[in-house]
Amino acid sequence: MSALRQQTLSPAPLIRLEQIQVRIDERDILKQVDFSLHEKEIVTLIGPNGAGKSTLIKVMLGIVKPTAGKVLADKKLKFSYVPQKFNPSHSLPLRVKDLLALEKCSSTLKAEIIRDTGIAKLENSKVQQLSGGERQRVLLARALLRQPDVLVLDEPMQGLDIQSEAELYDYVRSLPEKYGCAVLMVSHDLQWVMQGTHRVVCLNKHICCSGLPESVQQHPEYQAIFGTNRVFYQHHHDHCAHGDHAEPCQHDSRPHIHPEPEV
Numbered sequence: 341m342s343a344l345r346q347q348t349l350s351p352a353p354l355i356r357l358e359q360i361q362v363r364i365d366e367r368d369i370l371k372q373v374d375f376s377l378h379e380k381e382i383v384t385l386i387g388p389n390g391a392g393k394s395t396l397i398k399v400m401l402g403i404v405k406p407t408a409g410k411v412l413a414d415k416k417l418k419f420s421y422v423p424q425k426f427n428p429s430h431s432l433p434l435r436v437k438d439l440l441a442l443e444k445c446s447s448t449l450k451a452e453i454i455r456d457t458g459i460a461k462l463e464n465s466k467v468q469q470l471s472g473g474e475r476q477r478v479l480l481a482r483a484l485l486r487q488p489d490v491l492v493l494d495e496p497m498q499g500l501d502i503q504s505e506a507e508l509y510d511y512v513r514s515l516p517e518k519y520g521c522a523v524l525m526v527s528h529d530l531q532w533v534m535q536g537t538h539r540v541v542c543l544n545k546h547i548c549c550s551g552l553p554e555s556v557q558q559h560p561e562y563q564a565i566f567g568t569n570r571v572f573y574q575h576h577h578d579h580c581a582h583g584d585h586a587e588p589c590q591h592d593s594r595p596h597i598h599p600e601p602e603v
């Protein structure tokens with residue numbers, strides 16, 4: 341059993357959602373949803389398009405007010421949120437370093453996060469001109485500079501190439517131990533779920549099933565949505581790529597993301 345599975349949960353959850361209902365225009369978006377997240381836990385929220393995953397996250401963050409139900413959390417709980425869409429206005433020129441400067445933290449921590457997310461060479465770039473993958477790295481770095489108790493990532497792998505995606509998965513997996521945060525991720529990538537997650541929650545307006553990844557994939561509601569033949573991801577990452585070839589990574593054994601190769 342992997343170290344991820346052996347994690348023992350702290351007794352009281354950091355946040356608890358009870359019997360959440362969201363109804364918009366006479367339509368149930370979420371109904372009777374109970375959800376909790378514990379310290380240093382990595383939970384992945386899966387479900388088909390329109391299942392209410394982003395809405396559930398927004399309820400947790402206080403962005404959407406539920407029609408019924410309760411959100412129970414310490415008022416001092418600090419969240420960082422990397423949304424699915426981030427389209428800053430072109431009329432507001434903003435460099436990456438300006439965006440990062442909005443979060444106050446020690447210069448040592450800042451340097452570490454900038455190095456580990458591989459964005460050092462982007463600091464003078466305009467946020468509006470970043471590629472999809474670069475933008476995701478910058479947004480993750482910014483989220484971590486806030487030093488959150490709960491890091492919420494809504495489909496964070498969009499725009500990343502395969503190598504960067506694997507590196508980002510390794511990095512996200514290391515975050516609870518490294519920075520003490522819990523991670524809630526929305527993902528359509530069933531491959532990530534097996535290796536990266538302590539717990540999976542399958543949502544389709546209501547919670548269809550939740551638990552360890554291998555038990556969730558046996559659940560009839562899960563199989564009705566995703567089928568029975570989906571093979572989960574088995575990633576064994578012991579190399580890193582600089583440019584177009586993979587080499588053993590000897591310069592730093594800690595999980596980190598490499599910058600895009602210089603053109």
Ligand SMILES: Nc1ncnc2c1ncn2[C@@H]1O[C@H](COP(=O)(O)OP(=O)(O)OP(=O)(O)O)[C@@H](O)[C@H]1O
Nearest residue numbers: 364365369387388389390391392393394395396424
């Ligand atoms: N403000 C809103 N007004 C009306 N309908 C909304 C609103 N927000 C969300 N919805 C609807 O609620 C449903 C759930 O949306 P949500 O974005 O939470 O789903 P999701 O599971 O994150 O989907 P996806 O995987 O496609 O990102 C969708 O049908 C969406 O159109």
